[in-house]
Amino acid sequence: MPELITPDPRVQASFLEAHTEIGTDAGHGWSDADRWLGLMSGREPVQRVESLLQPEAFAAFCADQRLLAEEDAPRPDGYVADTVLWWVDGNQWLGRLSVRHRLTRSLRDIGGHIGYVVRPSARRRGHATAMLVAALPVARGLGIDQALVTCDHDNLPSRRVIEKAGGVLEDRRGVKLRYWVPTG
Ligand SMILES: CC(C)(COP(=O)(O)OP(=O)(O)OC[C@H]1O[C@@H](n2cnc3c(N)ncnc32)[C@H](O)[C@@H]1OP(=O)(O)O)[C@@H](O)C(=O)NCCC(=O)NCCS
Numbered sequence: 001m002p003e004l005i006t007p008d009p010r011v012q013a014s015f016l017e018a019h020t021e022i023g024t025d026a027g028h029g030w031s032d033a034d035r036w037l038g039l040m041s042g043r044e045p046v047q048r049v050e051s052l053l054q055p056e057a058f059a060a061f062c063a064d065q066r067l068l069a070e071e072d073a074p075r076p077d078g079y080v081a082d083t084v085l086w087w088v089d090g091n092q093w094l095g096r097l098s099v100r101h102r103l104t105r106s107l108r109d110i111g112g113h114i115g116y117v118v119r120p121s122a123r124r125r126g127h128a129t130a131m132l133v134a135a136l137p138v139a140r141g142l143g144i145d146q147a148l149v150t151c152d153h154d155n156l157p158s159r160r161v162i163e164k165a166g167g168v169l170e171d172r173r174g175v176k177l178r179y180w181v182p183t184g
Contacts, residue, residue, distance in 0.1 A: 002094055002127065004085040004134050007065035011086065012058045014093040018119040019049050071101075080104060083138060087118070087131040094122045097131050099139050103148060109173050112150040113139060114181075116161075128161045132181075136165070140183035147181045 052058045067073045069083040080100050087095040095118035100107055107113070114135060118127045132149070139147045149167055151158035152175050159177065167179030 002087055002089040002130065004131065005088055007062040007084055007086055009055065009059040009062050011088055011091050011093040012055065014091055016049065016052065018093050021120040078104065078106065085135060087127060094127050095119060095131055097135050099135060099142060101142050108148065110150060110176050112148040113144055114147050114149050129164045132161055132165045136181065136183040144183055147183050148178060149181050150176045150178050153177050
């Protein structure tokens, strides 16, 4: 049974293997491997995947990802604390989700509270939907009663995920559809 966990070094091999699937991720323009790592770590690309091959380096990466949830952790201007969770089945890394603790103006317009990605080889098996539903109590625990979740208007898989998780469409701003998902 897949579960949400905080970033854990035990899934290193699978996490790195997922990175090699970028070549099959047609459709959203993520053809650059380091951009993919940025997506998998929730930040603009700052590290190359080669830098995570050593177990110690990967453990440090996991610790950094967990640290993002701390309110007083260092972060770039404009970023808020976010709880990063990995969707894993045993030692298999399937995807990533993050819950931003509060909305900035830009998150309110575009980014929303929750972002997620499923590795290409694991798509179309319900993982994103299950992962988002599993994260709703986490958001609730952070004091978020209604989670804002957004997606590009033409990202049909993500629209389905949000709607199946109970999302209610508020509006479209630019290319983004903005949904509110009750967390309780
Ligand atoms: C969007 C994404 C997370 C969906 O992950 P997933 O695990 O494949 O999603 P699910 O299996 O839960 O599928 C959800 C729904 O989308 C549908 N779907 C999935 N891929 C699809 C596709 N390529 N075309 C049309 N529908 C698709 C599924 O059939 C399912 O609908 P259904 O239950 O009515 O059949 C995944 O495609 C991804 O990581 N994309 C890149 C990152 C991204 O777009 N993140 C979201 C940003 S808002």
